[in-house]
Structures are given as C-alpha cells and as structure tokens.
Amino acid sequence: MGTNSGATAGINNKPVGGATGAGVLVGGGVGGANSSIGGVLSNSLGGGGSGGLSISGLNAGGQNANVGGMGNVGGDDGGNGMVGGGVNNQQATTPQYTIPGILHFIQHEWSRFELERSQWDVDRAELQARIAMLLGERKCLESLKSDLTRRIKMLEYALRQERAKFYRLKYGTDPPQLNEFKPSNEDAGLAGEVATDSEVPYSSVSNTTWRQGRQMLRQYLAEIGYTDNIIDVRSNRVRSILGLNNNAEHDGSGGGLGGGLGGGTGGENLSPNINGNESNKRASETEGRHTPAKKVQQSIDEIIVDTEAAVMANFEFLGATEMSDDDEISDDLEMVATDNDDTDVKLAKRAKSGKDMLTEEVDGSLGLGELAQLTVNNESDGAYDANSKDGTGGSAGGAGYRKTWNAKYTLRSHFDGVRSLIFHPEEPVLITASEDHTLKLWNLQKTVQAKKSASLDVEPLYTFRAHTGPVLCLGMSSSGETCYSGGLDGNIECWQLPSPNIDPYDCYDPNVHSGTLEGHTDAVWGLTTMQSNIVSCSADGTVKLWSPYNKEPLLRTYTASEAEGVPSSVDFVRNEVDHIVVAYNSAHCIVYDTETGKQVVRLEAAQEMSGNTGKFINKVVSHPTLPITITAHEDRHIRFWDNTSGTLVHSMVAHLEPVTSLAVDAHGLYLLSGSHDCSIRLWNLDNKTCVQEITAHRKKFDESIFDVAFHATKPYIASAGADGLAKVFV
C-alpha cells in the first residue's frame, strides 16, 4: 500500500515538474504553486488577461503539458522534493496513525494534488496562449520595423543614386566620394516643400534627372511586380510604427530591426534573407500572416539582446536630419545595392519595401532627412486608408496588426431614437436626426471634459427644428454646406449648416432653415444626394427627384406598379450617372434611369423568390465604384447584386436580427452594417468576412440600430440607435 501511494504521489508530481520544465515563463509560477496555494492564485490572476482566448488553445496547451510531463519523468527538482516530503511525512506518522488513516490521508493528498495539477495545467495553458499572443504581436512589430528600416535604406540608396546622377550631369564627372556630398540647399528646400506637394517642388531642381531616376526605379520595381495592396498596408505600418513611442519600439521589436540591419539574423519573418532560395510566395506568407507561435523562440530573444545596440544606433541616424552618418549608412547601402543588382526573387522582400517607397514616397521624399514628412504624408493622404486597411491587416497581406474601432464619442442629447446620421464630407462634424422631431449638429472637436470612462461626451452645437414629427432620413450636399432631412410629416427640409464653431446658445437665425420641399403625401423614408440633386422615397409609393434650389424643385416622380408596393429605401447608382436604385416592399430593387424615368434593370433572384415575405429590404446602398448594389434585409441577410445583369452575386446571413442599415466607405473596401440585434459589424468587401463586431445600442421596443455611417475622409464611423444615442468610433 505504501509503495502504491508513493507511486501515485510521484506520478502526480511528475507532470507538474514536467510543466515547469516545458514552459519557460510559467516555470516560476508553477514552482511557487508546489509549496503554496498563493502560487496558484497568482498564476490564475496572471492568466486572467487572456481569458478571451479560444478554448481550443487551452486544450492544446493542456495536452502539451501532459506530454511534456511524461517526457521529463523525474527530471525536476521541485517534483522530487515533493515526493521526498511525502515519504518523510509517512514515516513520521506511522506510529501514531492507523493504516487506513494513512491511506485516507494519502488519498486526500492525492486528490488535492490532482486538483491543483489540473489547475496549474489550465493556468499554464492560459499563459502559454498569452505568450503565443504576445509573441505574435512582437513579431508583427518586428517585421514592421524591419520593413521600415529597409524602406529607409532604399530611400537612401535612391537619394544617393540621384545625387550621383545629378553630380554627373552638373559637373560631367563621377562623384569623387559619397561622403563629400553635403546636404545642399536643394535638399533643405525639398524638405520644406515635399510635405505640401509631392510633384511640384522638383521643377526648381532638375526635373528630368529626378524623373529619370524615378522612372528607372519604378521600372525595376515593376519587374518585381507588386500590387498596390501591399503598398497601402506598408504605408499603414510605417505610419503606425512612427506613431509608436520609443519605449514600445525598443521593448517590442528590437529584433526585427536588428535582423534587417544584420541582413537577416533571426526570426521567422526574416527567413527570406536567411534562406536564399525561399520563394517569393513564402516570403509574403510568413510576414503576411503571423500565426500565433506555438513554441517559444528563444533565439529571437537572444537576437534582440544582441542587436539592441545596433537598433539604437540605427534609430539615432533616423532621427538625425543631416547626413553626417554617411559612412555608416553607406555600408548598409552597399549591401542593398548588391541585392538590387541581383534580380533573384529571394530579394523580393527587400524590394517589396523598396516598392512601397518608390510608388508613394519616392515622389516626395528622396532624402532620409524627410523621414518626418513620411509620416506627415501618410497621415494627410492615407489616414483613413490606414485605419480601414488595418482592420484587415491579416487578409490584405499585413502583419496581423489589426485596427479595431473603439467607441470614442457618445452623442447624447436626443430625447428619442436617432433615426439617421450623416457626416460632413470633410470636417469632423455630423448631423443626427431623431424621432424627437429635431436634428442636431455635432462637432467632434468640441467635447465635454473627459469623464472617468474612455469615451467622450459631445454636446450638440445646433438644434434644427422644423419637422412636426419624427425625422427619418438625412442627406448632405457634397460641399457639406447644405443638409436635407425627410420626416414622417412628409416634408423634406433644407438646411444651411451653421458654422461648426457656432455658440450653441446663439441667437435664432431663421435662414438656417432654407426651404421645404413639399410633394410627398406621406412619410419620407429615404433620401440621398448626388451633386446638386436629391432623390427621396416615401410611403406614398413614389420616388421623387429634386433639385432643391430650382424654381421648380421637383424634377421627376417615379412610380412603380402596384405589385411592387411602397419604396423603402433609395440610392443613386454611384458609378452610373443618372441611375437610381430603389428598394420596394416586394423585396425587389429597381434601377431607374432618372432622365427617361424608365426601369433599367430589376434586381431579383429567381431561386430566392419563393416566400419573400421575410426578405423585406430595409436599406439599399450602391457601391461607390463598382456596379454593385447592396441590400439589407429583414431576414438577417445582406445581399449583393450585379447592376448590369440584375442577378444576385452574393448572399450572406449577416446579423442575428434584421439588418437595418448599411454604409460603404468612400473607397469601396469596407461595408458597415447595423441591425436590431444591437450590434454593428464591419465587413471586408473583398472576401465578405466580418472584421469587427461592436455592440453599440440598446433596444427600444424591438428596434435597436437605425443607421450607420462612414466619414468620407476621416477615420470615423458612427451608429445611431433607438436608445436616443449616437456613437462615433475611431
């Protein structure tokens, strides 16, 4: 009996010992747990952060633990210590206690150990998952940084080439030595001008030389063949990494940069450098999508330590605006240069970063000193892109750095559900329309002092009052000067937007309300603008085209057959002038030619027509660039239609409850949907996958979210809900 129990105790301990041996980081925690419960507690606390991780990860971790334990039988001091202690205990107590008592005690102890062990397993699995996650994150940063470094080197190389060429053209001889190149006035001039305009400033230097050089580099990169996607992703990354603070850079991703400097010293993502014959595809795979690392890569740790100094040095030269570090850099550049001469695909990665630089930055920033402007440029022309792109970094070939949208502003001032909202095309300004009969104007830059919570409250700047019933829909002119609202009262009101800096308690200016479009005899449910025209749809069964400031504003009325029922939503077909698409109660959409008033195409799917009662269309939107119409349905689906053939392209269950609202971003890459299930979802239009889901609003009766919107030029999205709130996410 005694041996038996001893054996069981040993077995109990071994896996624990094994666990300590296998998990490097976990080791300390488990060791502590051997002697005290406090250790277990601290473990579970530590693992709490990663509670959201998938269960499969936990299981896998648990299995690993067991296997490791078997492999390391008796290999752990802690385990042995425990066994020894147990034996001693036994001997000491033999004279005083009966055998059954001892057995009972041992059994008790055994079960206790068993319990603790399983707890440790769970904790360890959690921590391992967390390690994997953190490793993954770190790898992202590493690859980011290495890309950035390469990009800088390419820039430098290009600059050097250009300078050499310039020198040759100017003096007719080869430049004596690179080091003799001083940053001339031109460079200083460039630095100033580049930020504002990428093309113009070169006219003062020597247009042809620059152009030739650029052309050459472009050709070279075209040979390698990279798509614009990658460029966007890269620009985002550069932006994000430059936005990072120094601490994060040093802590998180020293290894990547070091790897880049040293010509590929470590890390999975640098493998193309190590393995010369790695294929191009593989290169993009490894960096395109980081899979959560399953094992600790100690080598990376070491490399980080080794290269940290080098990294630091490198960053110093990045920060410096003069070229005093030429010597050092030239070494790197020579390396790059030789690589460039060699057109093997193995250098794809390096070239890839070069391509980014060329196509979007070479125009502007050929000097390293303009690194700062690199960020500026990116921010000015790509801020929005960056954010939306980052949303699907993984699928777009990014390094898994995902931008997630977070609620930042809460717009509370409506007394009842917010039916619609619309952003100003340029300013961080939006207008909401509510069932409380009012519209309100909000400036996101005018926030109330920050509360405890992370989100900011905004107070409305102006309240538009003219509707005598709930306001249901909104439209805004492309200039952002005029706004239109349709209400349950059947009127469309036209508004001149007050200044976004108006005092909320200014005097009443009757001119803000610049007119009423009367013509609909029932609730106006849909309204959208295109240039100076607006189109509206109403419960009276008609769709009307208006030119608001004409003497006779109503241009045309479109009425469908009785069978189609009432129009529920309307949009201009964005890629086809003079076409509008109208959704009807019958769950069909009809595309009209606004000039002739004739039906152009009818969007319907034969196979789906049986029992279309639940397919009621809540919202129809047109893709901004493609001939695609997207519809939001009562049956929880979002459907995609081909405008030319009228056929169903794609259909997907998008929400748990009816989809009420849709918005496509200005570039046509992302779709935002809102539903009565209280959530908004962001979709990648490319592969129709959900990128993010946010629970945003509460229910009132059986309604929740009425509208969603993208800002056309700034990284904002917004949702409007039946709970009287509007929320803006950044």
Added chain:
Amino acid sequence: MKMADGSTILRRNRPGTKSKDFCRWPDEPLEEMDSTLAVQQYIQQLIKRDPSNVELILTMPEAQDEGVWKYEHLRQFCMELNGLAVRLQKECSPSTCTQMTATDQWIFLCAAHKTPKECPAIDYTRHTLDGAACLLNSNKYFPSRVSIKESSVTKLGSVCRRVYRIFSHAYFHHRRIFDEFEAETYLCHRFTHFVTKYNLMSKENLIVPINVGENAAPGESEA
C-alpha cells in the same frame, strides 16, 4: 404597419411605414418590457393611445421608481415641446417678442448663458429646450435611465419651471398657436397636472389656465 408575424409581435417601424401606422402596434404591458427604456416605451404608448387621458398617462405603475417616472415624463414633455417651438418659430420673432414674458409682471432671463441674459422669447425658448436636452441627457446628472440619484431629481424642478414659461409665453402672446397645439397634444394640460401631482412647481407659478377649451372661465389651475 402591424408587425404581427405569426405569434410574436415585432414592434418596429420599418422603412416605408405610412405615417398613420407609425408606432401603431398592440400595446405591450409594462411588465413584459425588458428594455432599459421600458418607462419611456410605456409612457409613449399611453400617449399614443389617447393623449387626452392625462390622468391615466400620469398614473404611476406600481413598483415604479418615482424618480425615473418623473424623469421620463419630463423628457417626454421637453420632446413634445419641440412641436410648440416649431410653431412659435414661424410667428415669434425677436422683433415682435423682444423679451421672454408671459404677463407683464416678470421678464424671464435665459439661464443657458454664463450670466443670465435677457434673450428674445424665441431664443429663450430654443435655449431652454436645448439646455434641458443637455441636462436631461447629461452623463453626469443622469447617467442611467433605470435609477436616478436623489440629488439629480432636484434638478427636475428647475427644468420644469423654465420650460413652463414656454407654455405661458405662447398662451399670453401667441394664443392661436397655443390653442392649436394644445388641442392636438393636451401638453400644457398634462404638464400642469404633472408638476402639481409631483409638487415640482409652486401653484402660483402656474399661470396658464388649463382646460382652456372646456372651461371658458380662466382661473387657477386645478389640483
């Protein structure tokens, strides 16, 4: 449009709903409302059913938190007062009504500004409603709609006093608008009952005689 979909009733105003069908769905008992906005839903349901039945609308259900009940009613009042403001905008201009007055006894100063200001009546109306909207939606004073802090409940009284002046101005200076509006909504009637019932305003401030349509004799408001 009635949303009778099989056995479950979905209370939704889908796009394309005719205005006469807006919110026209079978009443939902308060006990069955599981939303945080149940009280608002309940009040709106009662008003929709019969706006003239002021007593019923103001009858607080059992086990209802009185603070929330008062708060939600006041929200509803401010919301419906927008309707009166829209009508006043057409007629009440800074040139005709330079000051916010009801009887000649008082000039009301607009409290929306850092230092109370003698705003024209229409500005006073708009500022007061905007200010009330901000206060009643303030995350600081009214962070929740299911429970109201005692300290915040005291704010309701001052909001009542201010918005009541809109009724009184309309009554004494734009009687036609007031009467039309009142005939449709019974809002002043309901409001007077409300503030009296919950003792949010002193009786001598209630200068608009209610039951204007029925009792020709203008007198003090009834209890």
